[in-house]
Amino acid sequence: MSAFRYTHAIVCRIPDSYKSNALGITSPIDLAKARKQHESYVAALREIGLDVIELPADETHPDCVFVEDTAVVCNGTALITRPCHPSREKEVDYMRTILKNELELPVVEISDKSATLEGGDVLFTGKEFFVGLSNRTNEAGACALASAFPEFPCTPIKIDNHLHLKSMLTMAGPDVICVASAPEAKDALKRIEREATFRYQTVTLPDTYASNVVFANGVLLHRSGDEYPESAKILEEKLSHWTLKGMDFSEMEKADGCLSCCSILIRKTRHLKNIM
Ligand code: GLY
DSSP states (O other): OGGGOOSEEEEEOOOTTHHHHSTTOOSOOOHHHHHHHHHHHHHHHHHTTOEEEEEOOOTTOTTTTOGGGGEEEETTEEEEOBOSSGGGTTHHHHHHHIIIIISOOOEEOOOOTTOOBOGGGEEEOSSOEEEEESSSOOHHHHHHHHHHOTTSOEEEEEOOSSSSGGGTEEEEETTEEEEEOSHHHHHHHHHHHHHOSSOOEEEEESOGGGGOOEEETTEEEEEOTTTOHHHHHHHHHHOTTSEEEEEOOHHHHTTTOOTGGGOEEEOOOOOOOSOO
């Protein structure tokens, strides 16, 4: 459980450029609605006790709201990723400064210039990592993740037809994987189950975007019943022991974004200084 306890979250506000220039836009984005949905998400993170650091919107980076891709923070260490798409490469610069200077975390860089790694491909179960080999993350990126966190097993999982591994499965609690019912998601889950060092239960949802949830401090943020009624009902039935909070996120979905994409969650242990 402690793996899913956090003290801080980093988020980034939505720039005007998001509306037209974010990657993978599938239908027209209502910018005002996107900002409203994002504000509710940030409010929910605050409600679950997180100290939220809100980065200003960066017009030069239309996808900057999707902060998850820029760093992997685990066990008090931050690995700065190497996003694959040229329009996103430089998003890591600001994130590095915040992690280093504001949160005072030890920061690890990826030295292999052939590596690509995005946080959306990194699933941490609390006990081990799975890393999606996707159009955005390659084997060198997966190796960099394994080197940065040698204390945990790290298993690459080849994925097809989805932006990231976590576009189709995420943790919905300790040892519980929430997975979409789409064939590619089932294939990815099979690979995970075959290679895993530990055992997991699963909750299967009919809506692929609803399979991306955020579990933090005993609260499960999930896509709302207004957006995905069947999936929300299943979560309410199966995971009623957690506090569930439904979120509307349609305007992030239109640019292939999910709930987890919009935050980096961090547990910062408090060191007692000068106690002698
Ligand atoms: N629009 C999110 C991404 O493609 O990275």
